[in-house]
Amino acid sequence: MTGAGTEAGAPPLLEVEDLSVSFNTRRGVVRAVDGLSYTLDRGEALGIVGESGSGKTVGSLSILRLFGLFDDVTVTGAVRFEGRDLLRLSETEMSRVRGGQIGMIFQDPLTSLNPVMPVGEQVAESLRFHTGASRDAARRRTVELLDRVGIPDAANRYHELPHSFSGGMRQRVMVAIAVACEPKLLIADEPTTALDVTVQAQILLLLDELRREMGMALIVITHDFGVVAATADRVLVMYAAQPMEHCPTDHLFQRANHPYTEGLLRLVPRFEHRAHKRLRPIEGQPPALTEPIAGCPFEPRCTHAVDRCAAERPPPVRLGPSHHSACWLAEERARRETAPDKPWEQP
Amino acid sequence: MTGEVLSVRDLVVRYRSHDGQPFTAVNGVSLDIGPGETFGLVGETGCGKSTLARAALKLTPFQSGQVRLLGRDLAELDGRELRKLRRRCPMIFQDPRGSLDPRMNVGRIIGEPLRVHDLAGRRDREAKVREMMELVGLPDELFDRRPVQLSGGQQQRVGIARALITEPGLVVCDEPVSALDVSIRAQILNLLADLRDRLEVAFLFIAHDLAVVRHLSDRVGVMYLGRMVEEAPVEDLFAHPRHPYTQGLVAAILHADTGGHERLQLVERLAAGEIPSLLDPPAGCAYQTRCPYATDDPCRIVVPAAEVVAGAADGEDRSHRVACHHWAEIPAPATTLEPGR
Structure with a gap:
């Protein structure tokens, strides 16, 4: 278990501080990320969990300053990677960081790969750009990498185009590209959502092994607590662009504090559940991100809400060395006699 | 029958x-x-x-x-x-928005099967639609809205209401x-x-x-490469999966719990590699290319027939069936879902 604590004196690998991202669209200003802060140590794995529109993806792609087609975007706060604020780098400097020191994997490998370029060359291209390796050296290293990520007959499949690979094999190629330059941080955005369940397990296992072998830090963005449980040391739960709870993964399953986290955990399959168990859904819908929210964004759906929740935004309350919950009732909830060690059980 | x-x-x-x-x-x-x-x-x-x-x-x-x-x-x-x-x-589909006509309002979409099959007049139709909307938890004021104005969950409720309005079997x-x-x-x-x-x-x-x-x-069937490999009452299937593939699928359910890493390793052992192409299916058992228990004879030669694992007391067709040559010898994996309380 790698905690949130940093070694004395050494700065964390990644420090995101009060990051806010908003897009100016025809329908008004959309706040995609609102006040996100966290740190990540070397070799540590963080799971960022949330539903659609929670800001989990934008928050993470902001590290790489990838905003898609939106050019009218306002970013405030800081993203310090090894002490350098990435938001202040020039585009040229940034392109050395992307794919070099920070690798990335996306949900859909088919749209992320160049359809008319042999897969091997796509890996080699990244190696040559970032490490200045010769053509031959890059090719040899690429075959090793493809072999390592589990592409059978890697030397021959080097020359094939992405469409002749299965979804799982394409995602393995994406992993090879992402780790080719031995990045210090790998960002994986829903890396297995489009894959079959047995293949999902294989890819998650591969990411976990590579992280340990290469000493990479990992950010896994997912909607699935199961993915977090299998890959992450710590977890950050986001809702409506804001961080709700941040804690070690094993705390999450024993001492989840935030009502939203608790609500989500009730919906995850568990050994203890019997079949046909009735689910207790979180009623209602997430708020529109174009409307200003004065208080806690979860307040309209929260069964524990008090008057203050609608009026004032709760700050992150520190409940332990690496456990924060943005809830006005956090301390009270943490003291409960019947701690939610089994929040999934019916009352 | x-x-x-x-x-x-x-x-x-x-x-x-x-x-x-x-x-x-x-x-x-x-x-x-x-x-x-x-x-x-x-x-x-x-x-x-x-x-x-x-x-x-x-x-x-x-x-x-x-x-x-x-x-x-x-x-x-x-x-x-x-x-x-x-x-x-009727059918209910994965993509709720894609399966609803964007030009129709909610009331018309839900009532459409009644109109197409000529099951009710206009007035009856509207009453039935409103009744159905209430049944699936759609507020009455959504009657005149179009699919794009609804959330994903509401869109799927519309799909469900449309499916149920003809009193299906x-x-x-x-x-x-x-x-x-x-x-x-x-x-x-x-x-x-x-x-x-x-x-x-x-x-x-x-x-x-x-x-x-x-x-x-109530019952679950597991298919693999065009064949039914296992079929059982739901609790039985999850507590005692017999086919190695089903065991892999059950282990692949990612639980919000510790021990995730061990489960991933179990999945990789039970379901190694990838699904073969339907254009070039393996000889014998469809699963033999990924199965840790496969043997040359008979797995790579003979297609396994469905065998009854355990019949229910009433002798009805409630049995647990598995199509695997080795099901009786396969050990139960450490991580399966025990029946809940």
Whole structure:
């Protein structure tokens, strides 16, 4: 278990501080990320969990300053990677960081790969750009990498185009590209959502092994607590662009504090559940991100809400060395006699 | 076989690939669904689960086998009778928005099956639509809205209301919650469970996610590469999966709990590699290329027949069946779902 604590004196690998991202669209200003802060140590794995529109993806792609087609975007706060604020780098400097020191994997490998370029060359291209390796050296290293990520007959499949690979094999190629330059941080955005369940397990296992072998830090963005449980040391739960709870993964399953986290955990399959168990859904819908929210964004759906929740935004309350919950009732909830060690059980 | 809602025997569906190569999408599958029963059909990409459902409604032709739907043999029906039968067997789809006509309002979409099949006049139709909206939890004021103005969960409720308005005998749900967020997914699963209990309608519930199927199904069938590899009552399947593939699928349910890493390793051991191409299926058992227990003889030579694992006391067709040569010798994996309290 790698905690949130940093070694004395050494700065964390990644420090995101009060990051806010908003897009100016025809329908008004959309706040995609609102006040996100966290740190990540070397070799540590963080799971960022949330539903659609929670800001989990934008928050993470902001590290790489990838905003898609939106050019009218306002970013405030800081993203310090090894002490350098990435938001202040020039585009040229940034392109050395992307794919070099920070690798990335996306949900859909088919749209992320160049359809008319042999897969091997796509890996080699990244190696040559970032490490200045010769053509031959890059090719040899690429075959090793493809072999390592589990592409059978890697030397021959080097020359094939992405469409002749299965979804799982394409995602393995994406992993090879992402780790080719031995990045210090790998960002994986829903890396297995489009894959079959047995293949999902294989890819998650591969990411976990590579992280340990290469000493990479990992950010896994997912909607699935199961993915977090299998890959992450710590977890950050986001809702409506804001961080709700941040804690070690094993705390999450024993001492989840935030009502939203608790609500989500009730919906995850568990050994203890019997079949046909009735689910207790979180009623209602997430708020529109174009409307200003004065208080806690979860307040309209929260069964524990008090008057203050609608009026004032709760700050992150520190409940332990690496456990924060943005809830006005956090301390009270943490003291409960019947701690939610089994929040999934019916009352 | 009387009283069966759906009875499929030795169904074979063959297609041609885009370059004309023939392949078998469904290969000798049988299943039965009784009145009010929910049958969960699971499997990964290309296993034939959606093709099987489509063939059961004769939306896609089949090459051999027999399908009896709501007491009628599909082979004996002409086009008109088939259409009449199908209106009692609606489908609910994965993409709620894509399956709703964007130009129609909610009221019209839900009432459309009544209009198409000429089951009710305009006035009756509107009353029935409003009744159905209440049943699926859609506020009355949404009657005049268009699909784009609804959330994903509301759109799926519209799809469900439209499916149920003809008082169906069998509802086919193809991945009905896969596109929804976790908190919304639970709302829809609860709604489907309520409707199943209240309306006594039978469901054929198709999903790639065993955890979802577990919430709703009475029986579960697991398909792999066009074949049914295991079929059992839901608790039995999850507590005692016999087929190595089912064991892998059960282990692949990612729990929000510690021990995730060990489970991933178990999945990789039970379901190594990838699904072979349907265009070039392996000889013998379809699963032999990924199976840790496969032997040259008989697994790579003979297709395993379905064997009964344990029959229920009443001797009815409630048994646990598995198509594996070695099922009796395979150890139970350490991580399976024990029946809950």
